[in-house]
Amino acid sequence: MVGSPVKNDMGLIESFETMVQSGNWQQQQWKKIAGIGLPRSKDEAWKYTSLSTFKQLPLHCVTYQPAENISYESLSLNFDCYRLVFFDGRFSVRCSDWIPKVTVTPLHGLTGVESYEISKSIRPDAFTYLTDATATGGALIEVESRNVVDKPIYLLHINSGMEGDLCSYRHHIELGPLSQCEVIEHHISLEQGGGVTFSRLSSYLGKGAHLHHTKLIEESHQQHHFGHNDIVVQRDASAHSNCFMLSGLLCRHQTSSHLQGENGFVEMNSLSMPVNQQTFDSRTYLRHQAPHCQSEQLHKTIARDTSNGVFDGMIYVDPNAIKTDGQMDSHNLLLSECAQVNCKPQLEIYADDVKCSHGATTGQLDPKQVDYMRTRGITKDKAQQMLTFAFASEVAFKICNPLVKEHVCKKLESSLSQGDHNG
Known part of the structure; x- marks a missing residue:
């Protein structure tokens, strides 16, 4: 039916x-x-x-x-x-x-x-x-x-x-x-x-x-x-x-x-960079079923123009999964007044003797940091680009392969330096 x-x-x-x-x-x-x-x-x-x-x-x-x-x-x-x-x-x-x-x-x-x-x-x-x-x-x-x-x-x-x-x-x-x-x-x-x-x-x-x-x-x-x-x-x-x-x-x-x-390990990371009217939606679900397992997560979104970023993450801990160690962090950067990011980290824990946490932040570039860099002879646009790249590169640096890591970093630099949201 x-x-x-x-x-x-x-x-x-x-x-x-x-x-x-x-x-x-x-x-x-x-x-x-x-x-x-x-x-x-x-x-x-x-x-x-x-x-x-x-x-x-x-x-x-x-x-x-x-x-x-x-x-x-x-x-x-x-x-x-x-x-x-x-x-x-x-x-x-x-x-x-x-x-x-x-x-x-x-x-x-x-x-x-x-x-x-x-x-x-x-x-x-x-x-x-x-x-x-x-x-x-x-x-x-x-x-x-x-x-x-x-x-x-x-x-x-x-x-x-x-x-x-x-x-x-x-x-x-x-x-x-x-x-x-x-x-x-x-x-x-x-x-x-x-x-x-x-x-x-x-x-x-x-x-x-x-x-x-x-x-x-x-x-x-x-x-x-x-x-x-x-x-x-x-x-x-x-x-x-x-x-x-x-x-x-x-x-x-x-x-x-x-x-x-037992003794398993999972790391999940993501970086989303929507521009214009794009929507980028990143989601994770992690089930800790066995004891003595560890997980780490880092998720970042950089939203510009009128774009929309979404992050939804869940860590689920079974009753038998003692000594679980799980960490999930989501950090989001808004580069325009019209951009938005909706973030929803979640924990469901049914076991004792575990260590699980999640953290989420959403904000704009710190104007004090931009002003400090300008006092050192760096233009405002260049300062904003450098700070944004530093924010994004934390995820890029987690790539194992050095040449793939270099490719992603060049993509980030090109996007930020050109300021061309269409390409």
């Missing part, structure tokens, strides 16, 4: 239905939409994130073009890595690298058991199911036990970005016990037409495994991006996840983590 939330957006639902893939697990994910419906503005989780521009798009599955037909080399970050290329919703095997001691299986080649496993999610919503149901490109990446991957795995996603184009990606990373890996997830769109990117990356860390993950969203200024990453951590394993929303019209990304084994 299709509920009323779906009926209100029947035209959009019908558009999505034509894009649902034939895999049994994807058909099952699609059926779950009927019980949830598309988000509405009165839903608490979407109160500050309007889907009006998204719902007006003439959505259709992007027309596939081979990645060889574009200059993907010039769009790629220039660093030593194992590169997997995805263009317009498809995995380009011909343009991708072979990775030693790592098995890469395209999405369409998954077995029934593998499909069932990747259909699981920690805290799903409507876009989680939509992404799974419509995914045409993606890969299962399996790292052998005790294997330390010697170079980062670079997931390069390039979309044409024409109006209404939908590109949907679904990845899963399986790290065997005592293995180590760094993953760079990069999303680019070429045109200003106003397409949509759905992206979901889940990861499972076996005992003693270690993962460093960085997601870069550099979409065109008319592109919509909806992402949801899951991290499941077993005993003595650690995960470091960073998300950078650098450009796009509407970007919403959630990272959900589940500490299932």
Whole structure:
């Protein structure tokens, strides 16, 4: 029975239905939409994130073009890595690298058991199911036990970005016990037409495994991006996840983590830089299920013009998760009177003998600091740029890879020094 939330957006639902893939697990994910419906503005989780521009798009599955037909080399970050290329919703095997001691299986080649496993999610919503149901490109990446991957795995996603184009990606990373890996997830769109990117990356860390993950969203200024990453951590394993929303019209990304084994560690950080009328929405959910686990979070938003920033974070501590140590900080900077940031950090603790805290601040640049720098011969504009960069770079410096870190810092410097909110 299709509920009323779906009926209100029947035209959009019908558009999505034509894009649902034939895999049994994807058909099952699609059926779950009927019980949830598309988000509405009165839903608490979407109160500050309007889907009006998204719902007006003439959505259709992007027309596939081979990645060889574009200059993907010039769009790629220039660093030593194992590169997997995805263009317009498809995995380009011909343009991708072979990775030693790592098995890469395209999405369409998954077995029934593998499909069932990747259909699981920690805290799903409507876009989680939509992404799974419509995914045409993606890969299962399996790292052998005790294997330390010697170079980062670079997931390069390039979309044409024409109006209404939908590109949907679904990845899963399986790290065997005592293995180590760094993953760079990069999303680019070429045109200003106003397409949509759905992206979901889940990861499972076996005992003693270690993962460093960085997601870069550099979409065109008319592109919509909806992402949801899951991290499941077993005993003595650690995960470091960073998300950078650098450009796009509407970007919403959630990272959900589940500490299932003792002595696990998770770090989740994000930086959002909306301008003009953009909305960037960053969300986290972290479940401490096992004892003696630690988590750290740092989330920052820099809002300019009439833009809208949103942060929503939850730390949930199970009754058995004693000796939990969890910290979540959210700091927001408003660079204009018309910009806004809505911040909602939350804690739910059902265990004794834990140490959990959250902090949130929102404000403008300190005029005293600007005045002090001006007394040292620095112009007002340059002083503001330097202070803003210092605020943002705290998150950028958490990137493991030095060349990716340099790329993000250059993006920040370029955006702040040019003062060009359109590019």
